[in-house]
Amino acid sequence: MRVVLQRSKEASVTIGGSVCGAIEHGFVLLVGLTHDDTDADAEYAAKKIAGLRLFEDEEGKMNRSIGETGGQVLSISQFTLYGDSRKGRRPSFIEAARPEHAEPLYDHFNEQLRSHGLTVETGRFGAMMDVALVNDGPVTLIIESK
Structure with a gap:
């Protein structure tokens, strides 16, 4: 499991011109899954993300979790995170899990x-989505379960 986490000031996802998800501040998560990922991988990643201290405290240090700040999560499935572009010009997506x-x-x-x-x-x-976000920081991490 691979998650690209971006701290954001606001974010939304639109499908066919209609907003289907939006948050004020928190994390935008681009979530990729591969064939051998399990429930345990999902549980590990969720626990890790919930506990990460990526928001500033009163002293300006990244010392607070998303829950402590009242932040929200916008989670977007993204099979292209398992794209392999090492050969040729067209990435291979065979490592991405089947739907x-x-x-x-x-x-x-x-x-x-x-x-x-x-x-x-x-x-x-599985939908084509337009994702809009105001990146905060920017703060971007990659979380992997393996």
């Missing part, structure tokens, strides 16, 4: 984030 494996696991990941007390908005699995 029948990835979608339930993506849903489980989002439920795990909610179980940590986070508000989670999402796009729609």
